[in-house]
Amino acid sequence: MEAIATTTPLIHSRVPLHQDTQLWHSHAPLALDSGELLPEYELAWRCWGKLNSKRDNAVLVVHALSGSADLEAWWPELLGAGKPLDPEHDFVICINLLGSCYGSSGPLTLNPYNHRPWRSAFPRISVRDQVRTQSALIEHLGIQQLRIIGPSLGGMIALEWALLKPELVHSLTLIATTAAHSAQAIANSECQRAAIRLDPSFNNGDYPIEQQPQHGLALARRLAFIGYRCSEEFSERFGRVGGQQQSFSVLDYLSHQGEKFVRRFDANSYIRLTECMNSHDVGRGRGSTEAALQTISQPCLVLSLDSDQLYPPAEQQFLAEHLPNVQHRVIRSRYGHDGFLIETEAVAAVLTPFLRSTETHST
Template structure:
């Protein structure tokens, strides 16, 4: 019998020691999770469990950031499915990360090791084992969550019946590593970073984290959307066209990006941002598997791919690459939107349709393969 936390309640589960891909050990690790809907079926066979993987600065609260697709009558129908989501290893919402307490009673801080997407998946495997679950009907996620989904399908194909990979690539591109490394640098150059050991000092690298978020947010949104919203308009009551540059006189888009930076600082830890961003730099499903094409071809899990036509962070051609090479493709869906990468969070109607299609195909023995816009 599987015993899960009360519906929607953030709960921590100890998973024991975890050895990272690079050889470090995280003792006494904890994974936080939430679930919606009742678990039905066998924990070792057919069941109704869907695992949802969140993006970089997301968390396990799917009911918050994917509220339009989770719940009775929606794509992730909680009258039918048991939806479970973890907070990623290295995060700051209940799972072990840099801001967590080390076994010696102090904060991990700079001692927290670099981790890979594979380490995140291994932590989730240990987490499911601790619950007595060895199989799930489906796993799905977008962006960093999509990377974890893809690694699940390659690392533990015998444990999932289907997968849906959204808005991600088979490996980090040089462009992605470059822009993500610039974000890490913005945090590390903040004098309050203190080598990653700012916890308990009364100071934090808030300015660096806000700058990193401004850079990142430009890759999350579409150029067309931002230009239509802001263009060259000044922020209300300000004049960025004066005789001398004045940082208090801003274009409207500058004010918007500063707002996004402040919002992240209020809810996210800079140490986790660095650790998780670095894990995306290390994302490469071909590493140790004979390269990308060989690794994708070996994927036996029925997998659907979803991309966004205006995504500049993970361009749609990267999802097309996945679809051409995956060994067991259910289909590929294209979200059409000016929003860019964040469309997998913002375009709820299109995403709801795509997820319904995925779950229908995941339950069918005659799936077929299709390429369609929603």
């Protein structure tokens, strides 16, 4: 094996990171579920509030597919004084996922073996690998107890936290998520990755950083967006009305979402993180999905959006049937899966009492 450089990677993000973003560098190699070894890695993270002397007032929010550590940008209604995540009370932390493109190690950062961006050579990562990296940072910070909140992919990672590091997990809030990535979700995400691969600019993932396969990535986002929202909303909002650019207004809307996404996300990261979701099955190597869930004794709040087509309420009902210590709430929403980002008042109404009831600290 060649000597490994320990310089800070030069390329972190397609958009500027918030000035308060911190970078933590692990020099310990990470053995990945794929069998590959990540020689070292960095995690970008942000925090709000103060860790108390017992180090037990931490709340970890794990973001979804295209999120970042900048929780105040993507869930502003939930974070702040008097809100469910209250920095005057809690130490709130959010970590950019490994393989993403908002500061943590991923396809845009430098491969320490050759000092060039990893691009397609960045290894495949599993949901369990995400927990291994996050828990290394949490242990580095000396945190003793965590209440974990995860929407979507974040909820998958939260579940694995409880299975891999139960001693650190005090409670879980699992939003619009699932115990195992379904056949339908796997099929949908493969079509999205195929859209990227079919773009001639993709070049097997080794495109110049400034010339990513924008048509393929935009199409992947358009395909994904159909599953993030729902039929009722699309009918009410767009109906069959003609668009300004295309024959139907709904098509203009999807194109707009695709074009916006290309400006902020990276195609190789998209591939690695959607593959990461495919790895998710809490039952893998543990007898069965049901058996794994039954070992999670911490208090769990499971939240569903009734119009979620991606992780339909039946999948959270399954969680509720097999988690031993659980409350299950269903939020009525016309916004589908993305309702977790939009129905913030309804999320807050359920989240606040649950978080307060599972506090371990006195101040």
